[in-house]
Amino acid sequence: MFSVTCVAPVNIALIKYWGKRNEDLILPINDSVSMTLRTDELCAETTITASESFYSNKMWLNGEEVPFEENTRILRCLNEVHRLAICAGSQKIPLSWKIHVKSFNNFPTAAGLASSAAGYACLVYSLACLYGIPVNDQLTTVARQGSGSACRSLYGGFVQWHRGNLDSGCDSVAKQVVSSKFWPNMHLIILVVNDQRKNTGSTLGMQRSVQTSQLIQHRADKVVPERVNQLKTAIHKHDFDTFAKITMKDSNQFHAIAMDTYPPCVYMNETSHSIVSFVHDFNELMGSSLIAYTFDAGPNACLYVLEENIPKLIYAINKAFPNDEESADYLRGIPLSNLDIQSKTKDNIFREKMELLKIQQKNTLKYIIHTKVGEGPRLLRANAR
């Protein structure tokens, strides 16, 4: 009997992945670039136990058993890891032993924050630890076959998922652009939005987009390659202003493609749009792009901001999106006291500017998570009995 426990991070795309050229192998129509988040706030934690005495493979997600042998994506990940173990000649534990997988998210799944990327990255990373396979680009092709964007969660810092050209998908790999240490003051403020709307799932949504949008191919062929280069240059130069503009434009374009889909997919709601207006207003008042928004296939906003600008941003959010709740439950993650915010935003000129922000109805935000760029997956413990 042998067991490993690992954690893997969530990643948020800056250049969005939207559309597959091969549904089965999960090969995308364009490159994407993401930032990996700290696992302290958001992560998947997975324990895999392998034993000679287990009769069958089993899996539990957040405490509830889920089908294993019927889940083609999980099976494919397991088979692919087995194949890599054979190729690597690794004989840490016998491949014939059945496994039990227990996985948890440390954040509410109801928040609509991409949990499948962290989940599949954690599964594949844990399997790699179990069977003694190194983390490299090849392993990212395995995670990709679980959930496309999971491949980006196998690295920390900023990560590029290369679409690749081969039909086999061998070259559709994730590679690190820079580590989390390269831009350590890059933070993220996630605004979790109250939402009623039932959205189109992203697998179905992107299928429909590829089939019906008359703009998606132009985006993939012409717009994204240029943006990926510009964004990587901005990251290498620590040029936040350019980083912000490309990130916001790409979020908008992804939602434009979703809108150009037939029937259209709508993921942002009124609150999302008021956050977009808020960010543009704030940046205009501040005279440069100090914040960038990005929205995935849901209404929650991810706001990128440098550490030094966080008190100002939080002050502005509290102003524009007033909330009855003032407890720690409202502002979660990396601590930031109200005292800090008040003392670091004392400047009268700043406060006068903030008076110009449009004030939304109370309680349009559910809660806020403060986190930052983080490391890739890691092994917490391994036991042999």
Next chain:
Amino acid sequence: MFSVTCVAPVNIALIKYWGKRNEDLILPINDSVSMTLRTDELCAETTITASESFYSNKMWLNGEEVPFEENTRILRCLNEVHRLAICAGSQKIPLSWKIHVKSFNNFPTAAGLASSAAGYACLVYSLACLYGIPVNDQLTTVARQGSGSACRSLYGGFVQWHRGNLDSGCDSVAKQVVSSKFWPNMHLIILVVNDQRKNTGSTLGMQRSVQTSQLIQHRADKVVPERVNQLKTAIHKHDFDTFAKITMKDSNQFHAIAMDTYPPCVYMNETSHSIVSFVHDFNELMGSSLIAYTFDAGPNACLYVLEENIPKLIYAINKAFPNDEESADYLRGIPLSNLDIQSKTKDNIFREKMELLKIQQKNTLKYIIHTKVGEGPRLLRANAR
């Protein structure tokens, strides 16, 4: 002293005009196609009086005086009509006489229904009547310089505005595709939506789109020309299903381009999106596209529907968008009694299907206007004293 009074219709674009290649001459980056509406429900009515004794040109809009000599668009229209009168050798009244223009809309301007198209079409048509100039393609280039889409309101039925290629704009003209008699059972149900949001004006919005959207040129060059041909073929064949699909796709793509603009322009609200879902659900339940939506730069929905399907549509709207108001003030325009609706939708299978519609909160719609395809502008009266 000489006076004319004319009415001119509103038109609703099926293939949207969005983006100018010349701001001054109002030359569009792509062709557009529209349907002209009956003037009984929506129109501009304009009286122009010319007199030797007037000291200056003046204008009143809905009873309030507005600047004339400072309004470059109005001045341009007047000068262009003068030029055409000289070219035509028309000497009905001296060009040196000053004019007084009084214009009204017969529909609430608060409804956010494009009133400038009808307004400028009416101004130019009235000037043409005043100076004795025929309505032809050349006159549409004048209306175009007042408000782009006004050129399409100079004809009834279905109308194409050709973008043209010349820098002068001489070939950027509107032409009738078919008259209103060709598809007389084509009706329109306008859902006027309660809205709080202050939108970006369309002049500014389309400027920003041309400057910043990385998808708009592809739309103009590749998507629109094909769609215009398909739509015209569908109109010529009375093929409502194809007509509906192209119309809905083009509305979506226009809002996609607005979203791809930086900062993004958002014109549809939650109610607009729930109408979109409603139309797709209704069409799916009915087994074919019996309704088509289109949205201009605002939240109101224009629903195209053949006359024979109106009772079913109204029944479904009343089901999905319940309203406290049941008076004639809620359902305006071409009369349709509740008795009619009830008797024509008795079919139990139909009613069972309608039970599957998602029901929205009460009173999300402000009111409904029922109208249909109509004629171009007309002279109501002319007086000489």
